[in-house]
Amino acid sequence: MPRAKYQFPSGFLWGTATAAHQVEGNNTNNNWWQWEQTPGNILNGDKSGLACDWWGGRWEEDFDRVANTHQNAHRFSIEWSRIQPSPSRWDDNAIDVYREMLKGLIKRNMVPMVTLHHFTDPIWFNEQGGWENEKSVECFIKFTRKVVKAFKDYVHLWVTINEPNVYLFGGYMHGGFPPGYNSLVRAFRAGVNLLKAHAGSYHAIHKLQSDALVGMAHNYRSIKPAHNWCLPESFLARQLKRNFHTFAYAAQNGVFSLLTTRKRVPAASNTQDFIGVNYYSQDIVSFDIRNPSTLFGRLHYPDGSDLSGSGFIANVPDGMFEALHWALHFNRPIYVTENGVEDAEDKMRPRYITQHIHKIWRAVNFNWPIKGYFHWSLVDNFEWERGWSQRFGLWGLDVATQKRIRRPSVDLYASICKENALSSDLVQKYAPEAFESIFPG
Numbered sequence: 392m393p394r395a396k397y398q399f400p401s402g403f404l405w406g407t408a409t410a411a412h413q414v415e416g417n418n419t420n421n422n423w424w425q426w427e428q429t430p431g432n433i434l435n436g437d438k439s440g441l442a443c444d445w446w447g448g449r450w451e452e453d454f455d456r457v458a459n460t461h462q463n464a465h466r467f468s469i470e471w472s473r474i475q476p477s478p479s480r481w482d483d484n485a486i487d488v489y490r491e492m493l494k495g496l497i498k499r500n501m502v503p504m505v506t507l508h509h510f511t512d513p514i515w516f517n518e519q520g521g522w523e524n525e526k527s528v529e530c531f532i533k534f535t536r537k538v539v540k541a542f543k544d545y546v547h548l549w550v551t552i553n554e555p556n557v558y559l560f561g562g563y564m565h566g567g568f569p570p571g572y573n574s575l576v577r578a579f580r581a582g583v584n585l586l587k588a589h590a591g592s593y594h595a596i597h598k599l600q601s602d603a604l605v606g607m608a609h610n611y612r613s614i615k616p617a618h619n620w621c622l623p624e625s626f627l628a629r630q631l632k633r634n635f636h637t638f639a640y641a642a643q644n645g646v647f648s649l650l651t652t653r654k655r656v657p658a659a660s661n662t663q664d665f666i667g668v669n670y671y672s673q674d675i676v677s678f679d680i681r682n683p684s685t686l687f688g689r690l691h692y693p694d695g696s697d698l699s700g701s702g703f704i705a706n707v708p709d710g711m712f713e714a715l716h717w718a719l720h721f722n723r724p725i726y727v728t729e730n731g732v733e734d735a736e737d738k739m740r741p742r743y744i745t746q747h748i749h750k751i752w753r754a755v756n757f758n759w760p761i762k763g764y765f766h767w768s769l770v771d772n773f774e775w776e777r778g779w780s781q782r783f784g785l786w787g788l789d790v791a792t793q794k795r796i797r798r799p800s801v802d803l804y805a806s807i808c809k810e811n812a813l814s815s816d817l818v819q820k821y822a823p824e825a826f827e828s829i830f831p832g
């Protein structure tokens with residue numbers, strides 16, 4: 392059996408990622424809370440409720456957990472509706488809580504990465520038309536200024552908007568996210584404003600904090616044609632990729648495009664100091680005459696995929712390498728801002744983690760500028776329209792008692808973080824079934 396250690400560069404960030412609405416609890420003043428109240432919107436009628444009770448103070452014990460398991464960074468988000476409960480009111484108590492959380496990370500020698508928008512909007516913001524209203528841009532910039540003024544002494548790494556592509560697709564095209572629309576016209580309007588808001592936020596942060604590093608977290612989907620020789624499938628795969636990743640291109644060239652519609656947003660050119668990559672899985676596109684609404688394409692997982700418990704994620708580590716290669720073309724430092732799998736039993740997670748981190752190491756080994764990895768997630772949390780049905784945490788959560796359950800992956804990840812490396816011994820111990828793919832012998 393070969394023995395080896397894949398070492399990462401010193402200073403590499405190892406952490407987990409969370410989002411306010413998914414962990415804080417009692418976020419009663421945002422659009423998701425409202426959405427959860429309508430039967431049918433969330434699987435099994437689940438509600439975020441107390442979530443992981445971070446607002447009740449349990450962030451503190453969870454930050455202990457990650458610091459004690461050798462993580463040196465954490466990515467979390469600030470809930471806009473808490474900081475600005477109404478258009479004319481800022482909540483200083485909420486600002487104090489986030490300041491304590493940031494101090495809590497720094498005290499534990501952890502680098503914070505802060506996201507300003509992770510899928511949720513204040514209710515008042517939606518009542519004035521949400522992202523379809525041009526005013527949304529200025530509102531978000533105002534919120535950005537407030538947050539950056541308050542926290543710039545503690546935060547250097549900012550994510551303006553998490554996965555604007557997923558937000559737009561979910562809320563304006565597929566309709567499974569609030570506001571629940573299914574309209575390309577609305578999606579385009581909202582998309583342009585999201586891009587303008589990102590750009591305005593980028594410039595506002597730099598004005599207040601010249602050495603800040605600002606980016607977006609992009610959900611990268613590896614989309615492949617079922618048959619390389621099939622021209623319609625290759626064409627579709629290219630189109631889907633181009634459109635799904637549109638925000639990343641727009642934040643580079645200042646042009647927002649969706650299908651055949653384009654809009655120049657010059658302020659958005661070159662507004663990423665780093666590229667955040669959220670990678671989970673790969674899709675295959677097959678030509679299917681029965682699907683005219685999706686340009687005759689049908690998306691599915693590769694045949695014979697290694698699937699997660701509910702089939703939500705296929706374990707395709709090569710897609711991580713592809714995602715990093717895609718990110719490389721933007722010529723900026725890269726952070727893996729999310730990567731993980733739902734797996735209550737922790738059966739797949741150890742191989743998912745080791746196989747994906749192996750691909751990241753390969754990219755690092757080519758000298759690609761990858762600066763950190765944030766595993767999704769620290770502890771099981773509220774999975775949006777899938778409620779509590781999916782468990783992404785290194786630690787499990789008993790929602791009723793708030794008890795944390797330490798899964799074996801905690802110790803696996805702790806060793807990787809501690810050694811700043813992925814070793815053959817570790818893979819042999821935690822994911823022997825993945826050994827041959829990582830250390831071929």
Ligand code: BGC
Nearest residue numbers: 410553554557610729767774
């Ligand atoms: C989102 C997270 C979510 C995760 C797993 C990502 O697209 O940013 O909020 O929990 O996927 O579904």
